[in-house]
Amino acid sequence: MISGTDMEDRNFAPYFFTLIFLVTGAATAAAQAKVNWITWDEAEALAEQEPRKVVVDVYTEWCGWCKKMDKATFQDENVATYINKHYYAIKFDAEHKDDIELHDHVYKYVKSGSRGYHELASKLTFGRLSYPTIVFLDEELEVIQPIAGYKDAEKFGMIMTYFGEDHHKKTPWKQFCTKYDK
Numbered sequence: 001m002i003s004g005t006d007m008e009d010r011n012f013a014p015y016f017f018t019l020i021f022l023v024t025g026a027a028t029a030a031a032q033a034k035v036n037w038i039t040w041d042e043a044e045a046l047a048e049q050e051p052r053k054v055v056v057d058v059y060t061e062w063c064g065w066c067k068k069m070d071k072a073t074f075q076d077e078n079v080a081t082y083i084n085k086h087y088y089a090i091k092f093d094a095e096h097k098d099d100i101e102l103h104d105h106v107y108k109y110v111k112s113g114s115r116g117y118h119e120l121a122s123k124l125t126f127g128r129l130s131y132p133t134i135v136f137l138d139e140e141l142e143v144i145q146p147i148a149g150y151k152d153a154e155k156f157g158m159i160m161t162y163f164g165e166d167h168h169k170k171t172p173w174k175q176f177c178t179k180y181d182k
Contacts, residue, residue, distance in 0.1 A: 051139035063131040065150040076153035086164040094121035136163040
């Protein structure tokens with residue numbers, strides 16, 4: 001075992017502290033690049049205290065594109081930081097089997113063939129169960145718009161900004177894209 005004195009004698013101290021700093025910094029950066037996913041109940045409670053828009057990742061366990069979006073898009077530091085600042089984020093399995101109460105309505109799992117779907121997933125996607133689908137909700141937890149399909153971090157960044165900063169209320173999407181690129 002090397003004592004503190006031995007480290008100083010061998011000039012390990014500068015390297016040791018640099019290593020600690022790098023590891024701590026990497027851990028902090030990794031922690032910042034994680035979306036703070038919460039439950040429906042938590043989102044409803046938080047929205048009562050501090051209204052915010054909600055982004056819902058509607059996925060399934062078997063969906064390959066959903067997993068890719070988790071790794072490539074939601075792990076992106078800019079995406080995660082923006083979501084955590086402007087939205088409450090919910091990760092919602094469209095095949096979730098437990099009941100969910102939202103706006104005094106109970107949504108249930110519906111068995112369909114060998115699988116099934118959750119009624120809330122169907123409501124959020126306007127009956128178009130495609131995965132992944134990202135659903136943007138307003139501050140009252142009402143659907144603004146579902147967006148189906150995989151989106152990389154750059155494309156998702158434009159979309160989340162469009163809804164997060166209320167551009168959708170005054171600027172057509174194509175016009176926003178032109179300004180966003182500049």
